[in-house]
Amino acid sequence: MKHKELVLKMKELFAPYRKNLIIISVIMIITSIGSFLTPWLTKQLIDIGIMKGNFLQTVFYVGLIFIIFFAQQLFGAIQFYYYRNISLRIPFDLNNQACKHVLLVRTKYFKDRNFSEVMSELFQDISNISSLTDTQFLSSFVSLFKIVAGLVALFLINWKLTLIMLATIPIKVLISSYLFKKQESIYKVIMRVQSNFSAWLGDGISGIVEIKLWGIINKKLSKLNDILENSMKAKSRLMFCGYIDNVAGSTLSILFTCILYLFGSWLIQKNEMSIGSLVSFVSYSSLVFEPIGIISYLITQLSLVKPAFERFLRFLSTDIENDNPGSIELPNSMDIKQIKFENVSLVYDEEKALDHVSFTINKGEKIAIIGFNGSGKTSIVNLLLRFYEPTEGVIKINNNDIRTYTFESYRSMWSLMAQDNYMFNDTIKNNINISEELSMDEIIESCKKSGAYSFIQELPEKFETRIGYNGSKLSGGQRQKVALARTLARKNTKALILDEATSSYDYYSEQNFNEDIVSSSCYIFTIIITHRPEVLKKLDRIIYLDKGRVMGTGTFDELYESMEGFRNIIVNTQNKEMQDHAVHAFSN
Numbered sequence: 001m002k003h004k005e006l007v008l009k010m011k012e013l014f015a016p017y018r019k020n021l022i023i024i025s026v027i028m029i030i031t032s033i034g035s036f037l038t039p040w041l042t043k044q045l046i047d048i049g050i051m052k053g054n055f056l057q058t059v060f061y062v063g064l065i066f067i068i069f070f071a072q073q074l075f076g077a078i079q080f081y082y083y084r085n086i087s088l089r090i091p092f093d094l095n096n097q098a099c100k101h102v103l104l105v106r107t108k109y110f111k112d113r114n115f116s117e118v119m120s121e122l123f124q125d126i127s128n129i130s131s132l133t134d135t136q137f138l139s140s141f142v143s144l145f146k147i148v149a150g151l152v153a154l155f156l157i158n159w160k161l162t163l164i165m166l167a168t169i170p171i172k173v174l175i176s177s178y179l180f181k182k183q184e185s186i187y188k189v190i191m192r193v194q195s196n197f198s199a200w201l202g203d204g205i206s207g208i209v210e211i212k213l214w215g216i217i218n219k220k221l222s223k224l225n226d227i228l229e230n231s232m233k234a235k236s237r238l239m240f241c242g243y244i245d246n247v248a249g250s251t252l253s254i255l256f257t258c259i260l261y262l263f264g265s266w267l268i269q270k271n272e273m274s275i276g277s278l279v280s281f282v283s284y285s286s287l288v289f290e291p292i293g294i295i296s297y298l299i300t301q302l303s304l305v306k307p308a309f310e311r312f313l314r315f316l317s318t319d320i321e322n323d324n325p326g327s328i329e330l331p332n333s334m335d336i337k338q339i340k341f342e343n344v345s346l347v348y349d350e351e352k353a354l355d356h357v358s359f360t361i362n363k364g365e366k367i368a369i370i371g372f373n374g375s376g377k378t379s380i381v382n383l384l385l386r387f388y389e390p391t392e393g394v395i396k397i398n399n400n401d402i403r404t405y406t407f408e409s410y411r412s413m414w415s416l417m418a419q420d421n422y423m424f425n426d427t428i429k430n431n432i433n434i435s436e437e438l439s440m441d442e443i444i445e446s447c448k449k450s451g452a453y454s455f456i457q458e459l460p461e462k463f464e465t466r467i468g469y470n471g472s473k474l475s476g477g478q479r480q481k482v483a484l485a486r487t488l489a490r491k492n493t494k495a496l497i498l499d500e501a502t503s504s505y506d507y508y509s510e511q512n513f514n515e516d517i518v519s520s521s522c523y524i525f526t527i528i529i530t531h532r533p534e535v536l537k538k539l540d541r542i543i544y545l546d547k548g549r550v551m552g553t554g555t556f557d558e559l560y561e562s563m564e565g566f567r568n569i570i571v572n573t574q575n576k577e578m579q580d581h582a583v584h585a586f587s588n
């Protein structure tokens with residue numbers, strides 16, 4: 001990102017806090033005026049009060065120094081009040097903005113990236129950006145004022161000494177700008193390494209069973225070692241930069257002070273300067289050097305913030321689920337007569353998952369989508385639910401493009417049981433009642449339909465049983481039954497999609513569920529992805545897919561007669577069913 005664009009974006013980001021920032025800056029300027037007055041008053045105190053033995057003048061200047069100190073403390077308290085507000089508010093707002101974006105970002109974003117990697121990057125970036133509000137950073141803006149005012153004061157005291165001092169500043173600026181470039185590139189490496197670490201951690205937690213099963217703990221640890229070593233190397237380079245900056249700063253400062261005392265004593269001997277002037281010159285010069293030091297801190301801090309800010313902006317600019325301009329709510333009372341795919345293609349990354357798919361589902365129809373693995377069945381569901389947008393073609397409801405409707409109102413017509421359903425680390429009841437609008441009777445009814453009721457009744461805490469992270473305390477089949485109960489309990493939906501919804505069910509649970517759903521479905525549309533012949537035979541129509549293309553549509557008998565691929569799927573499934581059946585009979 002270009003420097004100008006970045007500054008503009010930063011201005012935009014801080015615009016809501018402008019008033020507070022201005023107040024803080026004004027207060028900083030006022031307090032720094034006080035700091036400038038103090039050395040001058042000290043000079044007067046020494047030259048007029050102490051050196052000339054004038055007690056009244058001494059008391060007067062001591063009093064003034066004290067009043068200035070008191071006023072500075074008062075303004076400091078006001079500054080603290082405003083500073084506290086923005087330093088807490090900025091991370092709060094950035095976190096809110098980022099988390100809202102996480103929830104709205106398109107589904108495909110999290111297909112490429114590990115969730116913990118994204119979240120850790122975000123929190124890291126927010127923390128780095130928020131460091132812009134630390135007091136030292138804010139005071140660096142006032143530093144410019146301090147430097148100019150300090151230089152004026154120094155020139156007034158002694159211009160020769162001031163010129164010597166000025167000679168050291170370009171050296172400091174040169175060193176700082178060199179270090180800025182170095183540090184910026186090191187920070188980029190550190191950010192990348194930290195992302196790798198989060199990705200490693202995310203995979204490690206999610207894949208813990210596979211890691212143990214395959215005995216690859218040492219391989220995983222060796223990868224971790226590489227990551228941590230890279231991190232250590234980058235941090236060590238960063239520490240070295242900090243060390244060089246420190247050494248350069250203190251060397252220049254000592255060098256300058258030595259020259260100052262040597263040259264200053266020579267000027268005092270020549271009666272060109274008083275002792276008080278030299279003391280106040282030393283004080284003023286530190287007032288100039290201190291902000292120069294702060295500016296170098298600002299440069300270091302910017303080298304850290306710039307890459308973080310760039311990455312944060314990149315995340316905020318990722319595609320989100322924004323309703324199309326002029327989109328309307330899909331009315332719940334709408335009489336939906338038809339859902340239509342017109343020449344729809346879908347390309348994920350580079351792979352074409354659907355290729356000019358066209359079909360229509362009419363009101364009241366129960367249809368199946370069938371095809372070998374990877375033929376595009378779930379992709380059709382992804383498009384229907386608008387988790388992805390078609391690359392080509394259009395999906396319509398009653399001849400209106402589904403993008404005419406807002407995401408939320410459109411999705412509210414669907415009940416979906418996907419292949420993977422996330423289970424919250426909560427009770428069974430709360431996992432089913434995620435919309436928080438179901439009565440206990442409704443929850444029980446949906447559990448009876450999905451076949452979950454009987455096993456829940458056997459649990460000591462029944463519906464109040466906590467099911468662990470992603471339902472890990474339930475068996476695969478039990479988990480699927482609870483997820484299906486949740487799908488069936490969703491209120492006011494018009495269409496049901498079951499994507500291999502009963503794949504983990506035992507043979508008879510599956511038979512029972514399929515019987516019920518096929519005979520008594522109350523939805524306007526029912527779409528089932530299954531290979532079970534006994535279900536397929538009872539459905540109105542089957543859409544047979546192969547390699548992302550619709551090879552045929554028709555009833556079970558029509559497709560069985562005319563399509564060899566379809567017949568193969570059915571024969572394979574029947575063979576598997578016979579095995580399941582035999583296993584079940586044997587175990588009983």
Ligand SMILES: Nc1ncnc2c1ncn2[C@@H]1O[C@H](COP(=O)(O)OP(=O)(O)OP(=O)(O)O)[C@@H](O)[C@H]1O
Binds near residue numbers: 349371374379
């Ligand atoms: N998020 C994705 N990114 C990239 N490619 C994908 C993605 N999802 C699916 N694919 C690819 O698209 C093709 C169709 O996948 P899809 O999941 O629709 O098939 P499916 O018929 O549902 O398969 P299965 O029976 O195994 O569930 C596959 O080749 C798959 O590799």
